[in-house]
Amino acid sequence: NPNYEIAGSFADLRQIPRHCVTLIKALGQGAFGEVYEGHLSNLPGEPMTLSIAVKTLPDIATPQSQSDFEMEALIMSKFNHENIVRFIGVCFEKMPRLIVLELLAGGDLKTFLRESRPRWLGQGTVPPTPTLRMIDLVEMALDVAKGCNYLEENHFIHRDIAARNCLLTTKDSGRVVKIADFGMARDIYRADYYRKGGKAMLPVKWMPPEAFLDGIFTSKTDVWSYGVLLWEIFSMGYMPYPGRNNQEVMQLVTAGGRLEAPNGCPLQIYQLMTQCWSTLADERPHFSTIVERLGYCIQDPELSTAPLPQLMHKNSSS
Numbered sequence: 001n002p003n004y005e006i007a008g009s010f011a012d013l014r015q016i017p018r019h020c021v022t023l024i025k026a027l028g029q030g031a032f033g034e035v036y037e038g039h040l041s042n043l044p045g046e047p048m049t050l051s052i053a054v055k056t057l058p059d060i061a062t063p064q065s066q067s068d069f070e071m072e073a074l075i076m077s078k079f080n081h082e083n084i085v086r087f088i089g090v091c092f093e094k095m096p097r098l099i100v101l102e103l104l105a106g107g108d109l110k111t112f113l114r115e116s117r118p119r120w121l122g123q124g125t126v127p128p129t130p131t132l133r134m135i136d137l138v139e140m141a142l143d144v145a146k147g148c149n150y151l152e153e154n155h156f157i158h159r160d161i162a163a164r165n166c167l168l169t170t171k172d173s174g175r176v177v178k179i180a181d182f183g184m185a186r187d188i189y190r191a192d193y194y195r196k197g198g199k200a201m202l203p204v205k206w207m208p209p210e211a212f213l214d215g216i217f218t219s220k221t222d223v224w225s226y227g228v229l230l231w232e233i234f235s236m237g238y239m240p241y242p243g244r245n246n247q248e249v250m251q252l253v254t255a256g257g258r259l260e261a262p263n264g265c266p267l268q269i270y271q272l273m274t275q276c277w278s279t280l281a282d283e284r285p286h287f288s289t290i291v292e293r294l295g296y297c298i299q300d301p302e303l304s305t306a307p308l309p310q311l312m313h314k315n316s317s318s
């Protein structure tokens, strides 16, 4: 499994002195402990104070989750790409242990999409905030595709590409989307996601048949998941296969069923999604092809200037 090529030990991780890190406020509940916004200052040779994100491991963590935590840091420290969250360093000298990462202040992609739906204000949809345009959606899709292409080039299988695992630098225009969670790849690396609750925990709605039937994972697995992420983006943050549970989705997909085109989705985007969902893994495009095709979409004036369809219902739960 190519992911085992992650060599190096934890000693290689950049250690940051604890006094350089100041926690400001909680950003959200991580899988381990809290994720905080913070400041990094007084680093030798670095006069500036940096805004950072800090993942903490609670003192009461088990030895297993301590090594999970270290493994996640080791994985992220290997990457160097503008569409993957930057690893800055670790503070393992005392509890709580900290992983210091680039701050992405816009929050996660799924929440952003749902918040960006034109709002329903009685007699019609009047967007109080400038709503997104089609080109914004294509640019966000292209950001994630570039990050995925980097992972594919480096023979790294992510295993959990989904809008919930991507973060934005800002909600405003000029936003950049980055892949920011490597928890699934880490669990598999430690070969113990069964410890984590096994099948019930698997992101079935983002997985191809060979993955949920036979446990086969390759970069073509990530391509299938990326197709579902594309569907998430162009549906403005819907849960895929609305109204169906994991079991029903597995039956539907193995029988050849696929997600339908989101309302108003450009044809060439939906065609790209369906190619990502080819039953035969080898028929799914490489991420380099996906990057190229989305690049053309951005150049297409027809598509990129199209307004988003006014979703004619409230911000429903789906």
Ligand SMILES: CN1CCN(c2ccc(C(=O)Nc3n[nH]c4c3C=[N+](C(=O)[C@H](O)c3ccccc3)C4)cc2)CC1
Residues within 6 Å of the ligand: 027, 028, 030, 031, 035, 053, 055, 085, 101, 102, 103, 104, 105, 106, 107, 108, 164, 165, 166, 167, 180, 181
């Ligand atoms: C009004 N809104 C409310 C929400 N708000 C936020 C909400 C969450 C965040 C946030 O978690 N930012 C992060 N920056 N860097 C990392 C982050 C998380 N990381 C992690 O590693 C986390 O584990 C992670 C990874 C992927 C997705 C979620 C969480 C690394 C920022 C703004 C903006 C303003």
